[in-house]
Amino acid sequence: MTGAAALVTAAALGGYPPLEGTLRPYSLALAGFALAFLAAGLAGRWSGAVATGLTLLGAQYALLFSAGPGAVDDRTPFYAAGFLLSAELSFWSTEPRVAAWSDLEVVLRRLGTVLGACLGAAAIAAIVIIVSGASLGDSLVAEAAGIGSAAAALALLGALVRRLR
Amino acid sequence: MKRSAAPKLRVYPALAAIGMLAGLALGRPELVALAAPFAVLVAIGVSLAQEPELTARLVLDAERQVEGEEVLAEVEVSASRPVERLTGLLVLPAGLRTEGPNPFLVRLASGGRRSLELPLECERWGAYGVGRVLLRAQDALGFLVLEASFDLRQPLKVYPGGESLSSLLRPLETQVFSGNQVARVRADGIEFADLRPFVAGDRVRRVNWRATARRGVPWVNESHPERNSDVVIFLDTFAEARRGAAGTLDASVRAAAALAELYLREKDRVGIVSFGGVLNWLTVSSGPVQLYRIVDSLLDAEIWLSYVWKDLEVIPTRTLPPRALVLALSPLLDDRAIGALADLRSRGFDLAILEVSPLPYVEPGETESERLAFRVWQLRREAIRSRYRSLGVPVVEWRDHVPLEAAIEEVRRYRRHARTVRA
Numbered sequence: 077m078t079g080a081a082a083l084v085t086a087a088a089l090g091g092y093p094p095l096e097g098t099l100r101p102y103s104l105a106l107a108g109f110a111l112a113f114l115a116a117g118l119a120g121r122w123s124g125a126v127a128t129g130l131t132l133l134g135a136q137y138a139l140l141f142s143a144g145p146g147a148v149d150d151r152t153p154f155y156a157a158g159f160l161l162s163a164e165l166s167f168w169s170t171e172p173r174v175a176a177w178s179d180l181e182v183v184l185r186r187l188g189t190v191l192g193a194c195l196g197a198a199a200i201a202a203i204v205i206i207v208s209g210a211s212l213g214d215s216l217v218a219e220a221a222g223i224g225s226a227a228a229a230l231a232l233l234g235a236l237v238r239r240l241r
Numbered sequence: 242m243k244r245s246a247a248p249k250l251r252v253y254p255a256l257a258a259i260g261m262l263a264g265l266a267l268g269r270p271e272l273v274a275l276a277a278p279f280a281v282l283v284a285i286g287v288s289l290a291q292e293p294e295l296t297a298r299l300v301l302d303a304e305r306q307v308e309g310e311e312v313l314a315e316v317e318v319s320a321s322r323p324v325e326r327l328t329g330l331l332v333l334p335a336g337l338r339t340e341g342p343n344p345f346l347v348r349l350a351s352g353g354r355r356s357l358e359l360p361l362e363c364e365r366w367g368a369y370g371v372g373r374v375l376l377r378a379q380d381a382l383g384f385l386v387l388e389a390s391f392d393l394r395q396p397l398k399v400y401p402g403g404e405s406l407s408s409l410l411r412p413l414e415t416q417v418f419s420g421n422q423v424a425r426v427r428a429d430g431i432e433f434a435d436l437r438p439f440v441a442g443d444r445v446r447r448v449n450w451r452a453t454a455r456r457g458v459p460w461v462n463e464s465h466p467e468r469n470s471d472v473v474i475f476l477d478t479f480a481e482a483r484r485g486a487a488g489t490l491d492a493s494v495r496a497a498a499a500l501a502e503l504y505l506r507e508k509d510r511v512g513i514v515s516f517g518g519v520l521n522w523l524t525v526s527s528g529p530v531q532l533y534r535i536v537d538s539l540l541d542a543e544i545w546l547s548y549v550w551k552d553l554e555v556i557p558t559r560t561l562p563p564r565a566l567v568l569a570l571s572p573l574l575d576d577r578a579i580g581a582l583a584d585l586r587s588r589g590f591d592l593a594i595l596e597v598s599p600l601p602y603v604e605p606g607e608t609e610s611e612r613l614a615f616r617v618w619q620l621r622r623e624a625i626r627s628r629y630r631s632l633g634v635p636v637v638e639w640r641d642h643v644p645l646e647a648a649i650e651e652v653r654r655y656r657r658h659a660r661t662v663r664a
Contacts, residue, residue, distance in 0.1 A: 123248030127255070134260060134275060139268045152271040160278050161254075167249040167383070172328070182326055182348045189325075190379055199277030204277050208270030226261045226273075229280060234254065 079118040082165035086133060089158050092151075093140045106136035114166060121170045130163050136198050148205060156201035157194040165189045242389045244292065250384045253279045266282040286311075286382035293322035293349075297374045299331070299393040301361075308495075312361045313337075316348070316374060319354035325381040332373040332407045336399070353459030366401035366494060367484060368540040370394040384618065392625035400536050401491075404645045405501035409507065410652050411471040412566030412589045420469025420508040428660060430466035437463055471510045471525045471562045474535075475585075477571030477578040478517025478542055489572040490599040494539050494644050496570055496595065501535045513538055514560055516578060518545025522560045551577050561590065569594045571624055573636075586632045593652045594636045595631060600642045 090107030094100045117125030149155075150194035168190070181239065258555075295318070302313040302653035316331055321503020330344040330581040337535035341359035349355060361371070372393035379386055415424040423432045436452055439459035452460040474497045497513065504511045505527060513535050523531075523538050561567065567590045571578050584591045604616040626636045635655035 123252065127248075130256060131259065134272075137275065138263055138267065138272055149271050152274045155271075155276055156275050159275060159518055160282070161417075163253070164277075167247070167252075171383075172377070179345075179347050182346050185328065185348065191273040193278075193282055193382070193583070196281070199276035200278045200281055200387065204274035208273070213577075214520065215548070224266055226265060228255075230258050230261065230643055231286070237599065 078165045079169035081119065082162050082169060083111065083115060085158055085162040085165065086111055086129070087156060089162060090131060090136060092155065093136050099139055099142060103136055103139050105137065106132055110136060114162075118166060118169050123167065123182045126163075126166045126170060129164070130159075132163070133159065148209060150205070152205055153198040153201040157198040160197040161190065164193065200231050242296065245382050245386050245388070247379070247386050250283065251288075252447060262314075266473065281383070281510070282382065286380065286384040289361075290380045290385040291322045292318040292385075292387060293304070293324050293378060295320050295324075295327075295376050295378060295387065297329070297376060297389075297390045297393065299374060299395065301371060301395050301397060304396060305398045305400065306363050307365045307400050308363055309402055310363055312363060312397060314359045314361050314371065315356055316345075316359060317354055317356045318374075318376060319352075320348070320349045320378065321352065323351045323353075324349040324378045326379040327355075328377040329373045331359060331371075332366075332375065333361065333371065334369050336363070336367050337361050337369060337371065337397075338364055343649045355627040361397075363397075363399040365491065366399050366540060368537075368569055369397045369399065371397050373541060374535045386574055400539070401495040401498045401622065404495045406503045406646055406649065407501055408498050408567065408646070408649065409500070409651075410566065410593055410649050410656075412472065412564070413656075414512070414564040415468035416564065418469045418510075419467055422468055422470055422507065422509070423465045424468040426466065427463045428466040430464040432465040434463045434465045436460050437473060458475070467508075469509050469527070471512070471565035471625070472500075472504045473525065473561055473565050473567045474511065474513045475567050475569040475571070475582070476515045476517075476539075476542060477511065477569065477573075477575065478515050478545070479547075479575035479578045480572065481601035482572055482574065484602040489599050490542065490604060492570075492597045492639070492641060493570040494542055495565070496597070498536055499645060500568060502532055505532050507582070512560060512562075512565075514556060515539075515542050516551070516581060518547030518549075518554055518557070519543070520551070522557060524557075524559055525565065527619070551581070553581050553588070559594045561585070565590065567592045570597055571595075572597045573622060574599060574601045579625055582634075583628070584633065586634050592634045592657070594647055595645075595652070596633060596636055596638045598638045598640045 085095070092108060094103045108131045111123045113132060114129030117123065117129055140149065257276045257280035260272050264272035264276065275376050292435055298317040299314045301503040306312050314331060317340070318327060318329055321328045325348060325387070327347050328344055333339065339359045339361050342357065343359055345357055347355045374391040374393055376389045377386060411422060415422055421553070427434050435461065436449055437450065439461050443461045449460050449462045456621065476493055476497055478490065481488045483489070485518040495560070501511050509525060511531060513523045515521035515538065521538055521541060523534055567585055569592065570580050570581065571594060572594050573579055582592065582594060605612050629636045635652045637648045637651040637655070639645065
């Protein structure tokens with residue numbers, strides 16, 4: 077059930093860029109590959125295929141902006157929430173499954189956590205979009221600060237993950 | 242306890258990194274907005290992840306049970322820290338199963354414990370070790386997985402059940418100890434046997450006054466004494482026919498347990514010989530303790546594939562006492578067992594064979610040649626039976642779902658009319 081929901085969400089997300097942007101055939105092809113990888117990963121409980129599917133889906137979204145500079149997509153928070161929902165449901169489906177949901181409370185709490193994370197994702201995406209719209213000057217320093225903070229964030233993330241693993 | 246990262250702990254940082262780099266390269270905030278939630282989720286998940294100390298406990302409400310009945314297993318799991326999702330599995334050996342939630346999924350609060358009751362259905366007799374518990378704990382965001390295995394094995398003996406008997410097969414000769422069986426010999430006893438003239442030394446209370454008055458000289462009553470007998474249950478464990486959960490060995494073990502119980506209740510001495518790849522034996526003895534010994538011995542009965550030729554020489558002499566009734570339970574599938582039984586008869590043992598029929602577990606086949614082979618095999622079996630009958634050994638085919646009582650009655654009827662042959 078979670079797998080089907082993940083696929084439906086991914087299909088809905090995959091349908092959005094072709095409606096909005098150019099390069100429609102490429103966009104549709106990428107969406108098809110993404111869904112195929114996702115479906116294969118869910119069927120075979122193979123997280124590698126799921127990861128590839130999600131990456132292709134993200135690449136398809138990036139294709140929207142390949143035409144060059146344009147207006148900021150104000151639907152990004154919704155897309156980000158849907159993208160995270162699809163990822164969470166997909167990884168939920170690839171986990172070793174318990175045959176009987178002996179404790180309904182556990183399932184409901186998990187669903188609540190996933191939905192909360194999606195709302196949080198929408199909020200974070202909205203903040204990023206709003207912040208990116210703020211005029212901080214078009215200097216090289218601001219550009220360097222942006223790259224530096226992104227690199228620092230990724231390094232911090234890497235360190236945290238290494239500590240856990 | 243084994244700690245591991247969930248697959249998404251590798252994927253989410255990668256997605257975040259790709260999204261951010263793509264956003265920087267293309268100069269699009271949307272891609273950073275898409276990637277940022279993954280980075281934040283991983284950061285929160287990794288920061289909040291805790292490693293709880295997991296413990297498990299198992300209690301079985303019985304150590305012994307009869308086949309077909311239930312044993313209640315109580316599994317208690319606890320954790321030193323909160324566990325959002327704890328999946329548990331009580332590993333059950335073949336022969337035991339549960340309709341309860343196994344595997345189970347629970348949530349544990351800090352220092353909390355949960356107890357689950359799993360009714361275990363004892364499907365097949367045997368000696369089991371129940372209690373391997375596997376636990377898998379996940380944090381709320383599902384990044385950290387902790388796996389633990391607990392060996393809490395406890396013995397559970399499932400005794401064979403299902404067969405009930407009310408009458409038994411009597412040996413041709415009895416032993417010297419008192420029992421419930423009327424002996425063929427004449428001696429002090431209760432059962433009237435015959436009349437004979439009084440001789441010096443006869444007790445006055447044995448005088449039959451009515452016969453004495455009629456004949457004019459003293460006559461005395463003769464009686465049969467009540468004696469016990471020795472019974473050896475011979476279990477053929479060389480080979481069996483099996484289909485799914487049912488097989489000839491199961492039927493043999495159930496029959497052996499039922500026979501041993503009733504013979505011991507009748508004050509007879511019972512022993513057992515499990516003759517197969519592995520030889521097991523119990524010398525004859527009586528009493529309730531012997532019943533437990535026999536049933537425990539039966540629980541170890543297994544088919545061990547062996548090509549070693551074995552005959553009666555490998556069986557200890559005192560296992561087969563003189564004048565004992567040897568009651569063989571065999572599917573008559575292995576030549577070594579067939580030969581050993583014939584050898585027993587040749588040595589003068591009082592032998593009866595309950596042939597636990599393998600036919601319900603064998604398909605005749607679909608092709609003409611398969612059906613022909615099946616018929617030849619049946620003829621060969623009939624020839625084996627004829628060979629035993631020519632030696633004066635009753636062979637009764639006992640099929641599944643036919644009461645054991647009926648098979649015993651058939652042996653008894655055969656012995657009533659058969660002539661003892663000294664081979």
